[in-house]
Amino acid sequence: MTTAPPPPLLGVSDLRVTFPGRHGAPPARAVDGVGLTVRAGEIVALVGESGCGKSTLARALLGLVRPASGRIEFAGRPLEYGARALKAHRKRVQLVLQDPSGSLNPRHTVYEAVAEGLRVHGYAGDEKEAVTGALARAGLRPPERFLLRHPHELSGGQRQRVVIAGALVLAPELLVADEPVASLDASVRGEILALLLRLRADLGLAALIVTHDLGLAWNVADRVAVMYLGRIVETGEVEQVLTAPRHPYTRALLSVLPDTPGDPVVLSGEPPDPSRVPSGCRFRVRCPVLADGEAERAGVAERCHGEDPSLTDDGARSRVACHWAAARA
Template structure:
């Protein structure tokens, strides 16, 4: 449904700093009816990749493909109906002066789809779990809880009947008690409507609960990808192992030194080597290839 091919996004130099390499040669697929979790630390390029996949950031090189066809600027309007972005801060995503009806109806109105607008808005709200929709359409964002605000944002995406949702940290700003409800909603939308989804998060628990496949990102690159069971139960890359080690049941804690490198100063060789607890000679000069057969990264310390 949605694919990145050798996607690269470089932000131009500013204030005397070098250009920032936000996304570097990413290959990623979201298949029909599939939920893919994109996991990584803050600053690794996840949100930039999400925005590039939804047409909000222009790639420096590489391609975004939808249903097998390269994204054409002439077809961008139709593409944006089919691929919707859900932002992480529902309070910031909603206009405080708009009521719920206008917030959900904004997309169809922008695309000139005003026929049957009331029924479309009510259906989207009901699918997002706000029932009966008549109780919510005249409310404003300040009258809603955080979970209800996020459901309104999701309803705004559903109002255009998309095929793919790209959700950027959809539960990061919500209480723990509400997160499960939103994740359950994403699963039900996949099952009932056949939606595909890319869910961006730093939460490994989210990946385990809703994803079919996981892609782990570090400093602009996908370092490991595979099924949920392969990546979370049998991680092969040292970075993935370090992320998983923070879970209570993981056993020994792996503490990484320092912060993720600055994207304006990407280290040579394997870009994880400055923080890697198992680095060996040559890691600073030789980058790690992706092994297509194993769908994971080769590392001197990891047995294929």
């Protein structure tokens, strides 16, 4: 008798987040029917251009943005939006933001910054021991050297480690890291990514890393989900998606990475306004395989113009929302 696998730590089903349109435009569909899972101890990268909805999705997972419809479950239970329930949820799911300088109060010492979460949640244990332990786990050793420092006395990498320590002090099960290394130089980015991998190995900590950088996903993630204009358009194991991408958008993102063979794929224009999502495939107005006739030769051009594709379930190691890619499978 086989045992059913445990439910994912985080499960998102058909999630939609809308915002009022500007100047009489229809509502902006920032997150438009997203499904996503993160298993315990897993690192998933959510990748896409600026404005694709990935940061809005990240905030919805914390209950900072309330969805119009859909479902978010954590540890098998639906997310509730009462004040007490959200407070308990945010203890288990912690947000790490891009800019550590903006995340830290310049008047607070490192000790006060890390202890803040403990005080909000009424921690009853030894506060100093918890703070020094979190700083040590974040790689600030010996932690006593940092307790009385202020943010301006730290390097960018040290400030980001303080932000991570502030999340770790509450012993979360999932980190949602929104562009956690975008503001750091290359050498420090590597150190922070290595820290995330070590936290997964030592603590079993899961992470959803929101990034525009597919190279980052390659270095740290187990699975990747590529997002475009509010939807996941390709998802699967990171090695599969990044070595054999199926969606033209994923291929374009990969083509501009250093040492990628071939010429970069330059997408025309900017992503459409999420209040005016194109009919048919939402990527079609920028799609190179539609523009150069490949979709026509595959017999799917008409579907690209008239039918919004859903993620396939064709037995492949990755899932893709693309008529052309599905026809080639």
